[in-house]
Amino acid sequence: MPFPLNRMRRTRQGERMRAMVRETRLDPGAWIYPIFVCPGEGIRTEIPSMPGQFQLSVDKAVDVARQVEKAGVGGLLLFGLPESKDEFGSGAYAEDGIVQRALRAIRQNVSDLVLVGDVCLCEYTDHGHCGVIRDGEILNDPSLDLLARTALSQAQAGADIVAPSDMMDGRVIAIRTRLDGAGRTHVPIMSYAAKYASAFYGPFRDAAGSTPRFGDRRTHQMDPANVREAMAEIRLDLEEGADIIMVKPALPYLDVIREARNRFDAPVAAYQVSGEYAMIEAAARNGWLDRDRTIHEALTGIRRAGADIIITYYALELAETL
Ligand code: PBG
Numbered sequence: 001m002p003f004p005l006n007r008m009r010r011t012r013q014g015e016r017m018r019a020m021v022r023e024t025r026l027d028p029g030a031w032i033y034p035i036f037v038c039p040g041e042g043i044r045t046e047i048p049s050m051p052g053q054f055q056l057s058v059d060k061a062v063d064v065a066r067q068v069e070k071a072g073v074g075g076l077l078l079f080g081l082p083e084s085k086d087e088f089g090s091g092a093y094a095e096d097g098i099v100q101r102a103l104r105a106i107r108q109n110v111s112d113l114v115l116v117g118d119v120c121l122c123e124y125t126d127h128g129h130c131g132v133i134r135d136g137e138i139l140n141d142p143s144l145d146l147l148a149r150t151a152l153s154q155a156q157a158g159a160d161i162v163a164p165s166d167m168m169d170g171r172v173i174a175i176r177t178r179l180d181g182a183g184r185t186h187v188p189i190m191s192y193a194a195k196y197a198s199a200f201y202g203p204f205r206d207a208a209g210s211t212p213r214f215g216d217r218r219t220h221q222m223d224p225a226n227v228r229e230a231m232a233e234i235r236l237d238l239e240e241g242a243d244i245i246m247v248k249p250a251l252p253y254l255d256v257i258r259e260a261r262n263r264f265d266a267p268v269a270a271y272q273v274s275g276e277y278a279m280i281e282a283a284a285r286n287g288w289l290d291r292d293r294t295i296h297e298a299l300t301g302i303r304r305a306g307a308d309i310i311i312t313y314y315a316l317e318l319a320e321t322l
Contacts, residue, residue: 024304026296028319032116032269032311033068034077036207037061037102049203050274051281053313055081058102064316065106065113071319075114077163077311078102079208082124088132089124093149097124100157107158116190117154119147119164119175128212130166130220138219140168147171148178155179155187163246165192167220172240188243190269194230194256197221200249200275207274230256231263238266244309249273251298254305261306270307272298277313 011021036047036055043057056064061078068076080098082091091097099117106115121143122130131143143166151162152175162179164171172191179187197218205211222229234245245264247257248271260268280298284291295314302310312318 024300026299026303026318026322028072028315028322029074030309031073031315031319032075032077032114032309033073033315034079034118034311034313035061035064036079036081037098038081039083039098047203047207049206049278050313051285052317053207053277055207058098058105061102062105062109065110068316068319069110069113071316073113073315073319074309075116075161076106077116077118078159079118080123081209085124085126087126088146089121091124092119092121093146093153095153095157097153100153103154103157103159114160115158116161116163117151117157117159119151119154119162119171120166121146121150122166122210122212123208127214128210129215130217131168136214140170140220143168144171144174148174151175151189152178152182152184155184156182159187161188161190161244163190163192165195165248167192167195167217167222169236170240172237172242176241189241190244190246191237191242192248192271193234193237193242193245194247194253194260195221196224196249196253198224198249198252198273198275200252200273202275203278204274224252227256227259231259234260234264238264242266244269246271246311247307249276250302250307250310251276254301257302257305257307267308268306269309269311270302270305271311272302272313274313 038055040057041059044060045055047053078099082098120130122128127133129138131138154162244267246269247253250270250272257270280294283289
């Protein structure tokens with residue numbers, strides 16, 4: 001039915017009408033809020049390249065967790081800044097590691113929140129890489145044991161989900177085997193399955209102090225040009241036992257999210273990363289973008305592309321204002 005019988009504008013006349021025909025809605029229950037936990041007490045240091053986000057000591061992280069739970073956000077993703085770093089990233093799997101301490105403290109104070117541990121070594125190694133280094137090379141297989149130990153120690157400290165972000169081959173099966181061997185058969189793995197070697201992680205590396213001392217992450221994270229390869233990564237992670245798969249970053253990779261949603265039945269998570277956050281904040285501060293509308297539109301786009309779960313630094317603020 002062509003014009004003038006058909007007028008697409010009829011259902012756009014008012015907000016109530018538009019809300020009725022809206023195809024995509026945002027639901028804080030499907031969001032995860034990332035936080036950075038640091039040593040000390042009473043510390044809440046703003047991250048310069050991520051205004052509005054903070055490095056939090058354990059006590060302050062507990063306060064934030066309570067707020068996040070009250071706002072109706074689904075979960076919390078924990079990153080740690082250890083007291084000290086070493087060659088093998090031992091702070092990642094120490095029983096009293098920073099993330100383990102935070103998990104225990106939060107678990108004691110909030111009952112309902114889904115606590116996700118980010119499993120990686122780069123915040124804990126003195127060289128800033130995600131695995132064991134020999135002669136300047138990031139070794140795959142020797143890193144698996146350390147990643148599996150990290151995941152298990154997080155589960156033992158109270159993590160409801162473990163989320164490996166390192167992109168070593170075989171880490172999902174290594175983690176699944178270790179968890180199951182210790183009786184943690186019920187702990188799901190959310191794998192950063194299609195994680196790209198992205199410039200958009202810049203601000204995160206300031207926040208987490210995880211910039212590599214030499215080289216980059218291109219021998220393990222994916223080439224931004226590839227989507228078929230992302231599907232292969234996802235398939236392998238699912239075969240190894242991943243329960244939830246993730247695409248990261250989000251906005252520059254909406255096609256990858258869509259393709260993952262179309263091809264696989266597992267829940268798909270998308271990570272709106274630090275650089276995506278920083279771009280919006282910087283432009284809004286300059287008066288170049290309408291902050292609230294931009295945030296809303298970016299998250300709606302990620303959801304529309306097919307993400308079931310969204311990991312976003314806007315989770316707390318947006319859940320409180322929705
Ligand atoms: C750790 C990790 C990174 C991010 C999440 N986990 C950084 C990286 O891979 O260099 C990035 C998150 C963000 O930018 O918000 N491997």
